Amino acid sequence: MSNPGLNGHPTLDEWIAIKADGRIAVKTGKVDIGQRISTALAMIAAEELDVPVDRIDVIRTVTGEAPDEGITSGSNSMMESGVAVRLAAATARRHMLAQAAEQLDVDIDSLDVEDGLIQSRNTNRSVRYEEIQGDKLFEVDVNPDTDTKSPEAHRIVGGKIAPLDLSEIVTGEYRFLHDVKVPGMLHARVVRPPHYEARLVSVDADATERLRESGMDIVQDGSFLAVAGRDEFAVIRAAERLFGACAWNTGPGLVEADIYESLASNTRESRPVESDGVPQDKPVTPLADPPKSATATLEARYDKPYHAHGSMGPSAGFALRTESGLEVKSHSQGVYFLRSAIAEALDMDEDTVRIEHMPGAGCYGHNGADDAAFDAALIACALPGHPILLKWTREEEHSWAPYATAMSMKLRGSLDADGKVLDWNHESYGDTFMMRPRSGPNRAGAARLLSGRYRDDPPPKFVAGPTMGRHVGIHRNLDPLYDFPQKRLVKNLVRDLPLRTSALRTLGAFANIFAIECFMDELAEVAGVDPVTFRLNHLTDPRAREVIEAATSRLDVSTPPEGRGRGVGFAQYKNLKAYAAVAVELEVTNAAEIVLHRAVLAGDAGEIVDRDGLAAQYDGGFLQAASWAMAEQVTWDRDGITSRDWETYPILGFENVPELETVLIERPGVPFLGAGEAVSGPSGAAIANAIYSATGLRLRRMPFTPDALRAAAMDA
C-alpha cells in the first residue's frame, strides 16, 4: 500500500533511531495538537519493537529533521504516520533480529524480544537493541511489505494508557510555545487595524517617541505595526497606546448584507460532484422535475453560520533572526508548508529557515498559528539577534484568525410508494476552506499569511479556486453514504463573502451531515417510518449499520421519555474514514433553553490503538459540535468583527454536559481509520433531530439558541 510519508522518506533512519541508552526515538511529520497522536504512535512503535511505551520518545517535528508529512489534518495521521511508523518499527525489529542472530550464532526464528532484550530460546544467549544498534544508522529502507505483529499478539495496541505528557500537564510543568523563555527574549504584540479593510495612514510621532524612550521597540512595515520589549505587560499596554496613536483609513468597511442572502445570490463557481465525492470540471446539470413515480417530494434549506476555531490559548510565535537564517517555533499544523510560505514572503532561502513545532492550545484547523509565526518572523527580522515571543490577544484570535465559512445546503428528495428515496439532490454553498499558507505563484505564500497582506508592496489577493479533490472542502461528505438510486450533488464556491475563511475541523462535513441527517428524518416522517429503520432501509454497508444499531440500541430514539426528545445522526467521515452514530436525549425548557441529558456515541475507527485517546476524540468532538450547533456564531458589522471574546462569542460550558457513553466497535487487524472528525456532523444533526422530537420544531439554521427556538415557535 502506498504511504505518502514513506514515499518521500523511504529510509528507516528518517523514522526511528535507537539510542545508546536504550531509548528509542520515533520521528514523525504529524504534530500533536491535543489529539494524542504521539501517544498512539508511541504505542504502535512499542508494540512492534516489544518495548514498554515509556521507552519511546516521539520527537517533535522540526523542518529538515522530521519526515515531511504535509499537514496534520483531515483525520489522516493514523492512516499515514500510524502505518509508516508501524512498518518502520517492524523493519527495525527485523533488522536488529537478523544482526542478533548472526552475533549470537543462532537461528533468527529462535529469537524472542522482551523489553528490548533479544534472547534465543535455544541457547539463552542474549543481546540488547542498543548493543546492536545504539546511536548507529540503520542504512536500510523501510520495508513496506514487512510482516507486522498479528492482532492476537498485541499487548499494547488496543489498550488504555495515560496520554503522554498528561502528568506534566496536570502539574503545570508542561511547556507550550507560550511558555518559552530564553535569555534576552523580547515579548511582542501586533497592533492590528480596526478591521480587514482598514490601512494605516500615520502614527503620531510623539507617541512613538515616548514609547521608544520607555524602552520599547516599534516595528512598522506598511500597515503592519508591532511593539516589542522586555516586560510582557508593559508591551501589552504599549500596544494599546500605539493603537490610540494611529490614524487609519477604514474605507467602506465590511459588507453587512445578510450572509445567507449573499450565499444564495453572489457569483459562484459551481461543480457537479459525482458519486464518489469528486467534483467534475463540467457544467452542472439543471435541477430536473421530480421523477414521475415519486409519491412525495420534499425540499429544505439548512444554514450554518461562520464559526471560529476559538483556541483557548491565543496563537503565538517565536522567532530569532540569526546571521545565517531564521529560527522559528510554531504550533502550526504544517511546519513544512509554513516554512515555504515564510521563506517566500521574506525572500529567504528555504534552507535557512528552520521551524520547530511546539505545542499550542488545541487549534482544530487553520487558526492563527501560522500567522503568528510569521508576525514573530517579521519582528525578528527587524530586530536581528533578539529572540521574539509574539502572542496574539484574545480579541485578535477571535477577530483575525480564519473562520469556517458560513454554509447553506439546499436539499430536495423524492420518495417512492414503498417509502424509499428515489431521487436525492443536494447543493452546498460556501466560501473556501483552503487558505493554509504555502508558497506558490504570484507570492501565494505571503498572500495567505495574514500580515503579508498589510506590509508595503502587498502580494495580489489569493483567490482559491474550487478544490477538486475527493471530499476536500465544501463538498466533504456532500455525497451521502446511503444507497440512493439517483443523486445530484453540487458544490458552489461563493465569491465576495465578507470574512476570512480557512480550514476548521471537518471542513464542509459538519454542515453537510447536519443537512443530510436532518433531511433523512424529515423524509422518514413523510414515509411514515421511524428514523432508524429509515436509515437502515437505505444502508447496505454493514459497518455503518452496526454503529447506528450500537448507538440506538443503547438509546432508543423512537421512545423518548415524557417531556424530552431524542434524535440520531450518522456518517462515515469522508465516506472513507471512521464511522460515527450519535443518539441524543435532551429537553427544551420553558425558557427555550436546551438541556442535554444523554448522548451515546458509537464509533468504528478500524483497529483501535490508543483506546482512551480514540474515545476522547469522540466525546470531545461531540461536545465541541454541540457547542457549534447550540451556541456559536461569528458576528460583524461595517466597523469590524463584533464577536471578539468569550462573552460575544459564547461557547458551551460545564453547565450543560450530558451523560456521555462512547461505544467503540472492535476491529482487530483492520486498517486504522482516522477518527478526529468523525462525530462532529452526526452530533449536530442528532441535536437538531432531538429538538424536533421534543418540540415539533424543525430548526434548520444554527445556532439553536433560545431566540432561534422562540422564533421557530412563533412561526409554527
Next chain:
Amino acid sequence: MDCYTLTVNGEVREIAGDEATPLVFVLRNDLDLIGAKLGCGLEQCGACAVLVDGEATLCCNRPAGEFAGKQITTVEALSEDTEGAAVQVAFIAEGAAQCGYCTAGLVVAATALLKKTPKPDRQEIASGLEDHLCRCGSHARVIRAIERASETLAHV
C-alpha cells in the same frame, strides 16, 4: 521600579516591578511558574486560575499588588496538597485533558471545590467550574475526574 513581596506556594518572594501588573504575568515571567495560562486576560476563560487563601481566583486582570499578604498557591504546588494531589491523579486516570491548555486552571478550580464541598453533586461541580472553558471538549472527563477524586478523598 516598585519592589514588593508576594507569598507564593508558601515562600515569600521579592518582586521587582510594577505592582499594577496583573498577577498572572508576575507568576509566569518573574517566578517562572507557567502553570497558570494566559487565555483571555479578561476573566472569561479560567486558564489563569490560582488559589488565593484557598479560593480559586482568576489573576489575569487584577494587579499583583492586590495579592500582597495573601497565600497564593499555583498548580505547581498542588501535588503537595491532599485535595490537589487527588485531583491530579484523577485527571490522569480519566484522561481529562486533550491539548491541556485549560487543564491547570481546571485542576485549581477542582481542588478549591473539593476543599469546600468534599462530595459535590453534578450541580455543584458545574457551578464550581462556571468560570472555566475548554475548547477540546474534555468536560465530561473533567467532571468524572472530580467525582473520582472526591471518592478517593473519602477513603483517606
